[in-house]
Amino acid sequence: MKPPLLVAKNVSKHFGGLAALSEASFTINPGEIFGLIGPNGAGKTTLFNVLTGLYTPTSGNVLLNGQPLLGLKPHDVVRLGLARTFQNIRLFANMTALENVMVGRHARTRAGILGAIFRGSGTRAEEADIAQRAHALLDLVGIAGHAHAFAQHLSYGDQRRLEIARALATDPKLLALDEPAAGMNPSERAGLQQLLEKLRDMGLTLLLIEHDVKLVMGLCNRVAVLDYGKKIAEGVPDDVKRDPLVIEAYLGGPLS
């Protein structure tokens, strides 16, 4: 058994009097697809924002590969190996798909002002590598043909794929996806599932917020359920599905 990739202990986030997250703890193992589900307002995106450094947590700690994660700035979180996509798609609208993915390489490359101006052999090699990897990633997610289109002109499904490609460019150990299937039709959903399974097969670990229960059950190795900021269940989908607390949270009361 390999050591867990991410260990979260008692993570809390309060906004004034509102406890958006309350002592949430869970573990993510390497190579698995981990689902985070719960009713609307349960605190899933808040958890994402805390993990990725967009929010400062009120308390708790998180270790990614043994390194403390909380309190780091977002760009340092990326360095450590955690990348994300956004619920509302935040692409660089007026950059091409290729450029969007190239930006993702920023944290793993070094050329600065002097490199930009003098463009020595090191910088040129780095730029060539960035472009090549970006093309490969676009190919991996299936939008290689749109490399030179502006991101805002892509179809909705393609934009979601582009966001994934961009996040992959940061060479993450853990890829966190915030509702990647939202707004997709069934065939797009199937394509996404295929892509995510492919990524898992390549050795990546995935953390997924999703509402589509079928997708989550079919895709995720393990699942955690949040309700009102608290984690109420964690385990394999089949077990969690039957947990009475979970059923109550979703349906408002126990099944009679």
Place this chain on the structure above:
Amino acid sequence: MDIFLQQLINGLVLGSVYALVALGYTMVYGILELINFAHGEVTMMGAMVALAVISALAGSGVDLPGMVIVLLGLLAAIPACMALGYAIERVAYRPLRNAPRLAPLITAIGVSIVLQNVAMLIWGRQYISFPPILPVTRHEIGGASITDLQIFILLLSCLLMAGLVLLVHKTKLGRAMRATAQAPQIAGLMGVNINSIISITFILGSALAAIAGVMVSAYYGLAHYYMGFMLGLKAFSAAVLGGIGNIAGAMLGGLLLGVIESLGAGYIGDITGGFLGSNYQDVFAFFVLILVLVFRPSGLLGERVVERA
């Protein structure tokens, strides 16, 4: 303590003028999230128009008391500024309501330049003096003095501010304004005519600006086509200090800034051992602005804004 009280009085008078102008900035920002760069110039126009009327009347030998002449000047300036404020919004800001934020900011700078230069072309580059038609009686209070004009400015400002607060909190129009400021689309769905409310906001702010402009020119005894720039910047700093978008904040910020500036100018020589003098007075407002924006961008009375992913 010798100059403290005097500087305090001066500061409060100055501050109430800043407050009147700051209200215009804060109301527009509250509704449009736009810094109306040209607002200082509207204030200047108010002063210039009023002064033109006042000079004409004073010079023509008409036998009217000074206060009445000033009032007539105000009666000319207020509608002029209201029309100007309305026109600016329609011509320069409304077409850009959905443009990226850079655009209306640049247009606002353009409007500001246009107004300054129109004023310069009409009234020339020289300082224009305020005719000495107002009584200059001083009253002594505890070692400091206060003039009739200063008392008048303080009283009128208080009245106007009270009136505005009443308007915003106790009337249907005020309710519509507050709703538009918080959630324009929803207010629209509830039957509020957003465009009208926005126009009214500009008109109200400009009216206050006109009065402030006349006060400033009466207080300093002159007006000038470039006077709007500094005044506008300082009033804006005051609005930010109090919490931009917040009406009470604009009033508080204005008074505070006036006092800070006045006390600062009075004491800066002592504080810096003679290195800096009161000629650095204008710098105070900038420093306040920068400090507030860096350390407490929501201002004294504003709410904290959290960016959601």
Place this chain on the structure above:
Amino acid sequence: MNVLNLKHDRRSAWIAFAVLGIMLAALPFLVDAGLGQSWVRILDFTLLYVMLALGLNIVVGYAGLLDLGYIAFYAVGAYLYALLASPHFGLHLPFWALLPLGALVAGLFGVMLGAPTLRLRGDYLAIVTLGFGEIIRIFLTNLNAPINITNGPQGVNMIDPISIGSFSFNQTHRVLDISIPGVYNYYYLFLALAILIIFISLRLQDSRIGRAWVAIREDEVAAEAMGINTRNVKLLAFAMGASFGGISGGLFAGFQGFISPESFNLMESVMILCMIVLGGMGNIPGVILGAVLLTVFPEALRYIGEFEQYALGRIVVDPADLRMLIFGIALIAIMIYRPAGLVPSKRRRSELVSGPDVLAQEQASFYDTHK
């Protein structure tokens, strides 16, 4: 595309460059012959403004940070040069040391002035930078007592002209029997430096840092979430832009021979902003065009004055007064009718145009034709 065509394109590009080069080299002679030597001086100032506009273009055009106090860096460069190469302190450092020093010091000021603004949003950023610009001007005007640093409102004069060894740029020299006056010398010097700055701008645009700047401009939160240290990258933009201003400032001081705080006011900052807004933000040819138009235009306005004198016997409206008025109207008109500028970059056009047919168009062109 045919391989033959590709070669042909390369060759025509070289020919175009050669022609351009010859025209630029001959320009001062042509202008002098056609319009008089005063216009060569205007040409020199145009080049200074091209450098300034390209500097501001990095801050506003690339990184999207609206700096309304940019002229402060011009002032820093100019005063540094003036104070270290004039009788004021009795120092006479050479220009090839002062220019890099000016770039460095201005860059530092860029970081200093930029640092407090990093968390501010567009409009606030603009006001704060405007405030900084004014603060610098006020200090320059007042730092003459109790210790005289800047010589106050009178400014610094008798600044050493630029010279390399015994070659003074102010003097007329004879080359191959052709007489080359001072203004020509400065033209070639400024042209060389302007070309250098254009080159640096091009390199920056197409680099990792350049992409990071655009990403920040597009969506700062997403940029940070993709691993960009937005704080440092923004400071880099301020520093680079400021350094260009510092270089131009030093050249200005050496060229003009005297400087005063009044040359470094808000209207100058606004003017430079105008140049890049009018020309096309973020787009190097557009910015150059904007700089040329806005430097030449006020000079051309003088002819209106002469025309008025000729046609009406007197000056009805002083054209100098009209200059800023027309600028203001132009600013408003451009933002409403053509916000991407005269020569918009493809990116800016994309900000305004959208639709499925555009996507089809872009897919059809397989070669990287943008930028």
